[in-house]
Amino acid sequence: MKIVVCVKEIPDPDIAASVFQVDEAARAVVPVPGLRSVASPFDEQAIEVALRLRDQLGSAAISLVTLGDETAKAIVKNGLALGADDAYLLVDEAFDGGDATTTARALAAAIRKIGGVDLVLTGRQAADDDAGIVGCGIAEILGVPAVTFAMDVAVDGGALVVERSLGDGSETVEAPLPALVTVSHEVGKVRPASLRETMKAARQPLTVGTAADLELTAGDVGAAGARRTLERLAVPKNDVRCEFLAGESPEALAATLIERLSAARIL
Amino acid sequence: MSNPVRALVVAETSDGQPIPLVWEMLGLARRWADETGGAVHACVLGDGLDAAAVALAARGADRVHRIASPSLSPYQADAWLPDVCAVARAVGPAAVMIGHTPQGADLAPRIAFRLDAGIATACNRASWTAGRLEVTRPCYGGKAEETVSFRTATAVVTVKAKCFAPAPAQAARHGDVVAVPTVLDAASVRTRVRGSRRDASAGANLESANIVVAGGGGMKGPDGFGMLERLAVALGGAVGASRVACDLGWCPPGRQVGLSGKTVAPELYLAVGISGAGQHMAGCVNSKTIVAINTDAAAPIFRYARYGVVADCHALVPALIEVLESKAR
Incomplete structure (x- = not known):
């Protein structure tokens, strides 16, 4: 079984809101000191799903693909340290100014180029754009079925069996391979990297590709191929003032809180 | 236009x-x-x-x-x-x-x-x-x-x-x-639905609930969530949790609110024993009204809250349940 996991480098989503800043003129996040770059958490869970499938099947070739800057090497190395076999880094100025459409095009082209891929895994969304578009987009471009919001993924007699999360429960969906699955947080904890794999990963070369390597033209990717324009990026105003309730006892505090909420017609 | x-x-x-x-x-x-x-x-x-x-x-x-x-x-x-x-x-x-x-x-x-x-x-x-x-x-x-x-x-x-x-x-x-x-x-149609498990009970659908009662590390264990369950029933709401509480196994991962969990925007979000880390707030910041209950008056959650109560939730939550249940009687 050949698995490709798409991963994205993002600014650490755990950064405190008090430190986070955007440059409104540049429409970009300000790289404030201490803001680390990390792999999007859902993508790490997608790697975990690939590793669990390898555990289940006994063997599987796992490749990582990322579109980003040279700095994405670090998160890709981390994925290799978790047990992925090889990695492809798509870096090209031609990709700049793209959107979900152009990202899906580039990743789909890379997956085609790798060839013979049975399963593509992505996070259910990246934890910076919070959009959840690219995964299904790749599936549409490749013409394979997509199953979203996976909590559990297994292979049963050559078909994929996915437990997918719904608002009020879950459903079991079967799909033929090749297919694409987007992974949700219910997958749970990600295994730690082993020392042996980390040492191996450090020495492992990455395959670096450009738009031309993927036979994509300038009109397909980057700003030229984008289907939308970012007009503004801003930090929303937080004008909430907290009213601290006073009371002698828990009972008095509880009564005051319920009164306040009733008076404000919240209850 | x-x-x-x-x-x-x-x-x-x-x-x-x-x-x-x-x-x-x-x-x-x-x-x-x-x-x-x-x-x-x-x-x-x-x-x-x-x-x-x-x-x-x-x-x-x-x-x-x-x-x-x-x-x-x-x-x-x-x-x-x-x-x-x-x-x-x-x-x-x-x-x-x-x-x-x-x-x-x-x-x-x-x-x-x-x-x-x-x-x-x-x-x-x-x-x-x-x-x-x-x-x-x-x-x-x-x-x-x-x-x-x-x-x-x-x-x-x-x-x-x-x-x-x-x-x-x-x-x-x-x-x-x-x-x-x-x-x-x-x-x-390439996919086939083998079966589904839907929970029709009130409060099952965290994302569409009008009231969410969420617990964090301050709940101190699964028993704390039992208490929140009762408060949620009294309010007609759903129970949510922070990543910490889910990672510790006090609450199932499907209840997790936050960046790596669900996004909710209820009329009332009652955050109990939750410090208010950015990763949690990502999932609830668009709630209409946030009420925070925390022992630490300096907890970031109060920056987002309309009403704050600095108290031990293990004493306050039972008192809230009592007030609500006596009102209903």
Whole structure:
């Protein structure tokens, strides 16, 4: 079984809101000191799903693909340290100014180029754009079925069996391979990297590709191929003032809180 | 705004009726159509949805495309795609509007790619500027918001719940309800639903609950969540949890609210023993009113809270349950 996991480098989503800043003129996040770059958490869970499938099947070739800057090497190395076999880094100025459409095009082209891929895994969304578009987009471009919001993924007699999360429960969906699955947080904890794999990963070369390597033209990717324009990026105003309730006892505090909420017609 | 705006609302249904978010999208689409002399189209897919189609017309759709076929129920993206795309191609809308629900988030990106349309998900504001649609949506876990426009004639947008005023029902209003034959070739459906487990109990659906009672590290263990369960029942709400509480196994991961969990925007979010880390706030910052209960008066959660109580939740929560239960008696 050949698995490709798409991963994205993002600014650490755990950064405190008090430190986070955007440059409104540049429409970009300000790289404030201490803001680390990390792999999007859902993508790490997608790697975990690939590793669990390898555990289940006994063997599987796992490749990582990322579109980003040279700095994405670090998160890709981390994925290799978790047990992925090889990695492809798509870096090209031609990709700049793209959107979900152009990202899906580039990743789909890379997956085609790798060839013979049975399963593509992505996070259910990246934890910076919070959009959840690219995964299904790749599936549409490749013409394979997509199953979203996976909590559990297994292979049963050559078909994929996915437990997918719904608002009020879950459903079991079967799909033929090749297919694409987007992974949700219910997958749970990600295994730690082993020392042996980390040492191996450090020495492992990455395959670096450009738009031309993927036979994509300038009109397909980057700003030229984008289907939308970012007009503004801003930090929303937080004008909430907290009213601290006073009371002698828990009972008095509880009564005051319920009164306040009733008076404000919240209850 | 000058050109007539034609919008297509894709209606998600539950128990034979459109979900409330559909009324909100119709309200928005109706306003655009009235201001520009445009039109509101809606489509509803599945069996036994005649009443839903009539309701869509009564709430402002000028034309309802009703596609009845047993192959379209229950929802599956593979099954719905050909028909939704066919209606969209026939209507040629400026905006295809889909609710930002687990179903809508599953469907919308594929519609966009099949129509080669620009797409924005989880939009909470929308406007027309110089004849162009601009939508605003939270990103970076709610720490920022972006406004985007589209370069394609049709845009696909998923709309967050409770951000727009719902269209009122007007019993006397009759739009055209058109029965459209399905274009689905059943052989093109590659996925198959083997079965589902739905929890119909009150508070099961965290994302659509009006009241969410969420617990964090301050709950000190699974027993604390038992207590929150009782408070949620007394309030008629759902229980949520922080990542810490889920990682420690005090609460199932499906209850996790935050960046790496679910996003909620209830009328009331009661954060109990939650410090308010950025990763948690990402999932609840759009709640209408946040109430925080925490022993630490300096906890970041109070920066987002309208009401704060500095107290030990293990004493306060039972007292809250007592007040609510005595009121109900």
